[in-house]
Amino acid sequence: MYRRRGEILQVLQDETGKVGADAQIELTMTLHHLDWAAHHAHRVLRPRRVAPGMLMLDHRASVERRPFGVVGVIGPWNYPIYTPMGSVSYALAAGNVVVLKPSEHAPRAGRWLADTFRDASGLDAVLQAIPGGPEAGEALCEAGVDKLAFTGSARTGARVMATCAAHLTPVVMELGGKDAAIVAADADLSSAADAIMWGATMNSGQSCAGIERVYVVDDVAEPFTAIMAERAGRLRAGVDYGQMTVPAQVEIVRRHIHAAIADGGVAVVGGPHSVRPPYIDPVVLLDVPEMSTAVTEETFGPTVTITVVPDIETAISRANAVDYGLGAAVFSRRRGREIARRLDVGMVSINDVVSFGAVPGLPFGGRGGSGFGRIHGAEGLREFTSPVSVSERRRVYLPTRVDSHRRRPWDLPVLRACLHIVGAR
Known part of the structure; x- marks a missing residue:
């Protein structure tokens, strides 16, 4: 993959409209995780001795991890190599064969992965890509795979789960997010604003773990909002980040911007005029009511809401109030870990955003409406194996x-x- 990086970088830009920097970041993280899975699979998955206990002293006991067999992976269009390879790398390293159904909006990236693996390994049937739309994904669910990993919206994920349930096929669900950032009074406001704007607009805001909501305490709300506005005002779609990949997503973002303003929010940067398909310039919305769809539903675009709260307790309560539970960010010099432990999510970055996704040893996944199961890290390797318990009388x-x-x-x-x-x- 590294030797052919020029090919896939071009494919990513052509198929998804990413700028070169976003494509390079995606490829680098993909290779980082692939390398980690390859080098740690034996240590994590080797047979493990277990103490037999007082009643079974005449026995040896151990746990073995065995691959499922055939793992199906349904990938998304926003990160067409990084996200599916979070399952593919770990499933292959665990000893499975994989059938990948790439997004219909980025089929070339999926085929490139399968072709590159075949050329590198000389194996035709270990990693295969099957192109197609929803019908191909449904066929994969019906095909009798031994486990299935899905990344996408909660609505589509529910349909995938229902199909797999009919065959008792276990699933890994990486669904949407509405990730929040909390800015405490002791935060480094300049650093927080830089990180949050990156988290809100990276990959054109088309990131399930991107920042869509900010809760800032009243003591520092005014200077923080001013810095955010200044940072956002300097960014331009088509230069700092790319175009929206799917036309239908543009309309969702447009609808959320209109809803935020109609519900009483104020656009301090951008507004409805920022939507100029296929591009959307940054939009910063202030004091959008919590019941607005711009706060409760995943937007998946380069927009962010800022809400002023009286204290950290209120910030935590509001951050936890949505149905999603993927990731979050906390900015505080002294209370970062304390606040992070009270957030009902699967992943938290402290004084940064989305950094957990770049650490290959950390599991990636959410709670509630953001799904279940884990990819990446030791948990990601174990996710694609099943434990077998062995006891032997001595x-x-x-x-x-x-x-x-x-x-x-x-x-x-x-x-x-x-x-x-x-x-x-």
């Missing part, structure tokens, strides 16, 4: 034995003594 004489109908008079009293020992603990 040739060791024990003075008592209760797992037999040929028990001796003292066997049950010894068992009762063991029961008392365990109960006393």
